[in-house]
Amino acid sequence: MRTRINGLNFRTPLLTASGTFSEEQLDFYRNRMPFGGIVLKTHTFLPRDGNDGILIKEVKGGLLNSIGLANCGIKQFKIGKFSRVANAHIILSAAIFDEKEIGAFRKTAEKYGIKALELNLSCPNIKGKDVIEDLRGIKGLLEEIKSVFREETVFAKLSYAQVKKGNIDLLAKTGFNGVTVINTVPACDIDIGKKAFVFEKKFAGLSGDLLFNMALKSVIDIKRWSGIPVIACGGVSSHIEVIKYIMAGAHLVQIGSRIFGDPGAPFKIEDGIKAYMKENGIRDLREIRGIVK
Amino acid sequence: MTVKKAFSARLIEKKVVAEETLLMKFAPDTEIAPVPGQFLMASVPESRFFLKRPFSVHFYYEDTGYFKILVRLRDNATRELTSLRYGEACDFIGPLGNGFPLKGIEGKVAILAGGIGIAPFAYVLKSLKGRATSIDVYYGERERRFLVEYWRWSGVNTFIATDLGDEGHKGSVLDLFKTGREYDSIFLCGPGKMLEAFMKRYPKLSGRSSASLENYMACGVGACKGCKIKTKSGIKYVCRDGPVFPVSELIVNG
Ligand SMILES: Cc1cc2nc3c(=O)[nH]c(=O)nc-3n(C[C@H](O)[C@H](O)[C@H](O)COP(=O)(O)OP(=O)(O)OC[C@H]3O[C@@H](n4cnc5c(N)ncnc54)[C@H](O)[C@@H]3O)c2cc1C
Ligand SMILES: Cc1cc2nc3c(=O)[nH]c(=O)nc-3n(C[C@H](O)[C@H](O)[C@H](O)COP(=O)(O)O)c2cc1C
Ligand code: FES
Numbered sequence: 001m002r003t004r005i006n007g008l009n010f011r012t013p014l015l016t017a018s019g020t021f022s023e024e025q026l027d028f029y030r031n032r033m034p035f036g037g038i039v040l041k042t043h044t045f046l047p048r049d050g051n052d053g054i055l056i057k058e059v060k061g062g063l064l065n066s067i068g069l070a071n072c073g074i075k076q077f078k079i080g081k082f083s084r085v086a087n088a089h090i091i092l093s094a095a096i097f098d099e100k101e102i103g104a105f106r107k108t109a110e111k112y113g114i115k116a117l118e119l120n121l122s123c124p125n126i127k128g129k130d131v132i133e134d135l136r137g138i139k140g141l142l143e144e145i146k147s148v149f150r151e152e153t154v155f156a157k158l159s160y161a162q163v164k165k166g167n168i169d170l171l172a173k174t175g176f177n178g179v180t181v182i183n184t185v186p187a188c189d190i191d192i193g194k195k196a197f198v199f200e201k202k203f204a205g206l207s208g209d210l211l212f213n214m215a216l217k218s219v220i221d222i223k224r225w226s227g228i229p230v231i232a233c234g235g236v237s238s239h240i241e242v243i244k245y246i247m248a249g250a251h252l253v254q255i256g257s258r259i260f261g262d263p264g265a266p267f268k269i270e271d272g273i274k275a276y277m278k279e280n281g282i283r284d285l286r287e288i289r290g291i292v293k
Numbered sequence: 294m295t296v297k298k299a300f301s302a303r304l305i306e307k308k309v310v311a312e313e314t315l316l317m318k319f320a321p322d323t324e325i326a327p328v329p330g331q332f333l334m335a336s337v338p339e340s341r342f343f344l345k346r347p348f349s350v351h352f353y354y355e356d357t358g359y360f361k362i363l364v365r366l367r368d369n370a371t372r373e374l375t376s377l378r379y380g381e382a383c384d385f386i387g388p389l390g391n392g393f394p395l396k397g398i399e400g401k402v403a404i405l406a407g408g409i410g411i412a413p414f415a416y417v418l419k420s421l422k423g424r425a426t427s428i429d430v431y432y433g434e435r436e437r438r439f440l441v442e443y444w445r446w447s448g449v450n451t452f453i454a455t456d457l458g459d460e461g462h463k464g465s466v467l468d469l470f471k472t473g474r475e476y477d478s479i480f481l482c483g484p485g486k487m488l489e490a491f492m493k494r495y496p497k498l499s500g501r502s503s504a505s506l507e508n509y510m511a512c513g514v515g516a517c518k519g520c521k522i523k524t525k526s527g528i529k530y531v532c533r534d535g536p537v538f539p540v541s542e543l544i545v546n547g
Contacts, residue, residue, distance in 0.1 A: 022516035024533060027297050041518075049528060056511045056519030058344050063511060067518045070528070208343055260512040261336060261344045263299040263386060 001273065001285060003036065003251050005229050006153040006177040008116060010036030010252060011087055012270055013242070013285060017233050017256030018042050018093040018118060018157070019067065020207075023081040025263060034266035037089040038082065039254065042120045043108075044094075045101035047073035053200035057189060062208025062235075063257050064187055066199040069095065069123055074104045079112045091116040093157075095123050099141055102148045109152065117152055118231075119145060119176075122159035122183035131159055135167045139174075146175045155231055159183040163218040165225045172228045178251065180231040181218040185211060207257040211235040216248055223249035223290055237265065239272025249290035295326055297389055297514065301338075301382045305359065307375075312438040313366040314409070315375045316351070319383065324358050327388035329395060329417040330505055330537050333362065334386040334513040337373050345386060346370045347510050347532070349413035349482075363441070365409035389513050390536045393480055394503055395420050400477030404430045405466060405491065407483025411441055413505060417480065418449065429476075433466035433487070467491060473498050481505070481540070489545050502540035506531050 003010045015037040022041065029035070050070025057064045074094070082090050092114050094105045109117065121138075122131050132138055146154055156171050157180040171179055184205025189198040198204075212235025219232050232245035233254035242253045258265050282288060302319035310316045327333075327350045334345035352361040364375055377383055395417070402425040404414050411432060421428055429450045434440045437460035440453065452469040453461030462469050467487070473479065473495055481488060482505040492499065508520040508531040515533030522529055524542045529535065 019518075020512075020516060022514070024297075024515040025512075028299055050518065050521065054509060055521060056509045056517060058342060058511075061343070063343055065511070065517070065519060070518050070521065257343070257511070257517075260517055261334075261340075261342075262384075264384075 001036075001270075001277075003285065005251055008089060008153050010089065012036040013246065013250075013252050013273075014266060014269060015039055015091070015231065015252050015254045016259070017254035018120065020256040020259055025259070026081050026085070028263040029266075032267065033085070033087050034270040035088045035255075036252065037091050037116070038085060039091040039118050040082070040093050041071060042069055042093040042095050042123065043071045043074045043077055043105075044069060045074055045096070045098070045104055047071065047076065051199075051201050054198055057198055057204070059189060059206070061210040062206055063260075064189060064199070064204040064206055065184065066201050066204040068201070074101075074108055077108050083112070089116055090114050091118050091155075093118045093120055095120040096141070096145060099144050102145055106148050109149070115152055116155070117149055118155045118157050118180055120157045120183070122157055122162060131162065133161055133164075135162070135170050139170065142170070142174050142176075150175075153177045155180050157181075157183055157233075158218075160185055160214055160218060163221055168222050168226045168228065172226050176228065178229040178231050179222060180233055180254065181222065182211065182215045182234050185214065207234070209235045209237060212241055216244060219245055219248040219250050220292075223293070236269070237262075239269045239276060242269055242273060243276055243288070246285055246289050247292045249293075251289070295328065295331070295388050297387055298323055298325065299384070299386050300325065301384055302360075304377045304379055304381050304383060307377070307379065310363070311441045314439065314441060315364050315366075316361060317364060317375070317377070318359055318361045319385075320357070320359050321385070325353075325360065325388055326358075327353055327360070327416075328392035329353075329420045330392035330413050331388040331390050332413075332513070332536060333360075333388060334510070335362070335374060336370065336384050337377055338382060338384055340370070340373060342370045342373065344370075344511050345384070345513065346374070347389075347507075347513055349505070350388065350416055351412050352415045352419070361415070363409065363412040363415075386513055390532060391534070393417055393505070393537050394539075398424055398478055400426055401475055402428045403470070403473065403476040403479045404428065405470065405479065405481040405483065405487070406430065407433045407466065407487040408435070408439070410481075410483030410487070410505070413482055414480075422448065425478075431466040431470055433483070434460075436460075465490065467494060470495075477501060479503070479540075488540075488543075492540060492543065492545055499540040499543075503537050504540050504543065505536045506538060507536070508532075
């Protein structure tokens with residue numbers, strides 16, 4: 001099950017997804033660590049309170065969230081109980097809007113010996129409201145980030161709308177070590193009693209089962225365009241989605257909001273992959289990676 | 294600190310105790326040792342729903358390790374949960390949250406419960422007995438049929454109020470509470486409106502009052518950041534920092 005990206009060894013191909021895992025959940029994995037890596041909540045340079053009103057709502061097949069990147073700011077970042085995690089890589093998640101902010105993230109990574117970074121490119125720009133669909137607009141920033149984190153393994157996390165050949169080529173050329181797809185998908189809901197939007201911000205991010213087939217297509221697309229390693233994310237609830245992602249070409253697979261309702265899911269997924277490999281005489285996941293083109 | 298676990302528990306007793314309200318007793322496959330006021334996230338195996346739902350620990354038996362939850366039917370997950378049958382297993386996460394600050398409690402205690410907000414107090418009372426010099430329970434409901442019937446604990450003074458007036462006082466439980474000045478500690482759990490009214494009416498009592506809050510929850514542990522509230526000491530998360538908060542920390546409409 002070992003997977004290697006840019007010299008980093010992941011004990012299992014399973015990662016947590018940013019914003020869905022916190023140190024409190026480590027209690028569930030005291031005796032067994034199913035993850036090869038833990039992606040932390042996205043931090044921004046400045047602290048952010050996030051949104052108000054209803055922030056979470058379950059919908060058919062998933063979950064809407066309007067958290068709005070609530071975080072304490074990178075300077076206040078504390079590693080907490082994650083410092084005691086020995087057998088999984090800790091991956092810092094960063095939303096960086098300006099070159100001047102990069103240094104603070106670099107300092108934090110150095111302070112805690114963090115060797116991998118997931119750059120969250122799929123959150124709305126601090127100045128504008130929409131995600132940047134064409135990454136050429138921030139080419140200079142991307143180059144600067146990768147040059148500051150030259151030694152580290154850096155993934156870029158995209159939303160569905162950003163999965164375009166031009167963007168992938170740019171990331172590969174800039175030296176990014178992987179692309180994570182996908183972030184939540186913009187969505188909304190209406191309260192028919194109140195005749196109003198459920199969320200104060202009107203729109204929220206959709207996650208969960210509903211995302212799987214969209215994200216699977218994104219993996220297929222990226223592998224068609226580029227050799228850059230893909231970290232698949234969206235709608236994983238069992239080993240079946242993980243195996244499909246790997247067959248589509250993914251190196252690593254993130255488990256996101258499923259973990260809220262079922263902290264035991266990662267164990268079942270890890271066992272399921274092992275059983276599938278045994279039944280099918282697969283010794284290394286490389287044998288099936290990208291087998292479906 | 295109790296360690297939170299993901300565990301399974303078998304349903305060993307289920308009964309209707311009031312309109313749309315079921316008492317469910319479970320035998321967990323592990324020791325959970327909750328403190329009064331903590332809650333659990335629950336879902337049936339292979340649930341149709343994506344998330345678990347929060348329920349207070351209604352009662353805990355130290356000897357057997359069994360626990361009870363009191364479930365008021367809403368719609369989706371509460372219907373699924375209450376259709377569990379004897380012997381069937383249910384999935385839980387817990388115990389979660391901080392619980393009521395019962396350490397060193399003595400003197401006169403008042404409990405203010407509105408609706409299903411009564412749920413955590415059976416276990417709270419068990420822990421208070423023999424320590425508090427007196428316990429007065431103020432319990433409000435929409436109408437009589439929703440009152441949890443077996444609510445006749447010995448050694449406790451109960452004051453009932455219903456909106457309809459078909460049992461006890463017609464109106465709010467707060468009308469019965471009068472000045473509340475005689476109490477050393479006050480514990481609240483109920484609808485937001487009840488808590489708001491309490492805060493407005495009794496600003497001077499906030500220093501000795503604690504309230505258990507509700508909010509939408511996805512994870513119940515502090516990961517999703519979905520159960521945020523604003524307090525006088527900044528942003529807090531109901532599941533992780535609460536659900537019980539000192540009333541003096543709360544902001545109306547926070
Ligand atoms: C700390 C805490 C303790 C609670 N203790 C009890 C208890 O002991 N007994 C009891 O009957 N109820 C309790 N509740 C409320 C209970 O969680 C909700 O009634 C239940 O989640 C409704 O589920 P549903 O799918 O049937 O409702 P739905 O049909 O989905 O929705 C009905 C309403 O339930 C509430 N609700 C829905 N999902 C959630 C969620 N994930 N988190 C919080 N509220 C939600 C909302 O107000 C919603 O409008 C508690 C809530 C909290 C936060
Ligand atoms: C409550 C919540 C908070 C999230 N916060 C972040 C975040 O801070 N940064 C990020 O890159 N993605 C965030 N995400 C998106 C997830 O990492 C993931 O991309 C998405 O949920 C899809 O995966 P899933 O279907 O497995 O949940 C969040 C998702 C949820 C549900
Ligand atoms: S419910 Fe997820 S942080 Fe409170």
